Amino acid sequence: MNKLKYILIFIFGILLFPQASIAQIDFNAKPDDDLGNVSDEFQELFYEALQQKAIENYDKAIIALQKCIDIDDSESILYFELGKNYNKLKNFGAAEDALKKAVSIVPDNEWYLDELYESYAQQKDYDKAIKTIKQLVKYHPDYKEDLAALYVRTKNYKDALKVLDDIDDELGVSDERDRLRNQIYNATGQKKEQIKNLEDRVENNPDAEKNYLALIFRYSENNDKKKAFETAKKLLEINPKSQLVHLALYKFYLEDDNAALAIQSMKVVLVSRQIKPEAKLKVLADFVSFVGENPQYENDLVEITSLVTENTTDAKTFVEFAEYYLAKNDKEKAIEYYTKAQAQEPENFGILRNIVLLHIDLNEFEQAEQKSTLGLEKYPSQPVLYLINGVALNQLSQYKEAIETLEIGLDYIIEDVKLEADFYKQISKAYTGLNNLAKAKTFSDKAKKLETPN
Structure with missing residues (x-):
């Protein structure tokens, strides 16, 4: 998760010193060497620490911060900066002590808690990380996603799903959270719950194409081809312009011995700009295989060949056509398509x-x-x-x-x-x-x- 840490030196100054004191300090003046001036000495050491951290001299930054603490140990920002430097040095025990001290002084500071959480995460101390991030979720919804991911790491799948459901209710679904959700379903074997979740999405948002597509995939994965086919036809009914649905429909039509509709769906896929070349290649292979067994549809293959070759830049597609013609012993045509493939992949x-x-x-x-x-x-x-x-x-x-x-x-x-x-x-x-x-x-x-x- 991207951190929301944009703490500028100016802000540090505000946190450290009362406004009246700041007004009296000339930040452009050379620090007085008289160590009796505590304010100047503290200021000089603190900015020295920031400067050393910026150039990755974390040991020197820590020394400067510890000197600051010797002068005034009441400022929480010192322990926060100390913890960050210890984290950079992978000294997580010292980092935890420093950051817990910062949190004890200012319990509700998001930045302190976030750095403490990062320290636990780097140590893979997920129980402490969960405890800390629970304090952070009120600041930003991204922390909830981290919490769900931590629950998955600790195999606390029930709580992970609960958090994901809460986020989805609040923000709507996302591909990233769905990947995590599917990881949980796969780990627990909760296929019925997975499908129920998708069925609810389709019912609650009947115009969202991606929900239908996900449901079709899961039905197919569970060998429930009847429901998958019905869902695909329903999607086509509500969205006749859908192209992605034909990735499923053509197979169902083939299994249903509806060659005309199967060919129609395959043509939609093969000329679609939305569908990735890898998926098209699979459909093309099925199309070639189908025509090989049903030569009466060869004119359809010739037609789609001309449409596909005008737009494709994928060598594998041309190789597929070449191998089809080679199987038919049409070697001249095979050379033609191998040559097109070679133009795309000359090496x-x-x-x-x-x-x-x-x-x-x-x-x-x-x-x-x-x-x-x-x-x-x-x-x-x-x-x-x-x-x-x-x-x-x-x-x-x-x-x-x-x-x-x-x-x-x-x-x-x-x-x-x-x-x-x-x-x-x-x-x-x-x-x-x-x-x-x-x-x-x-x-x-x-x-x-x-x-x-x-």
């Missing part, structure tokens, strides 16, 4: 590898050679790129170049017998192309030896 080696392998499959050897050569400039220790480059060069009858690149690539193979055998086969092929049959046989034999089981 992604996996995407590059897939592209050059597809060019080999399509007998597009010039493209495979060019892209694998460029790839080797980025990834000079990837043996698979040397192999692809060698395959392409062999197919282009550039045998010497193929041998050169393949021999370099061999040095990067680590305990991969199959890959090594593939290299030897390609080197053998290159030597065959050069009509060096003796060398060709040598490498062919090496490949066969690796492929022969021991």
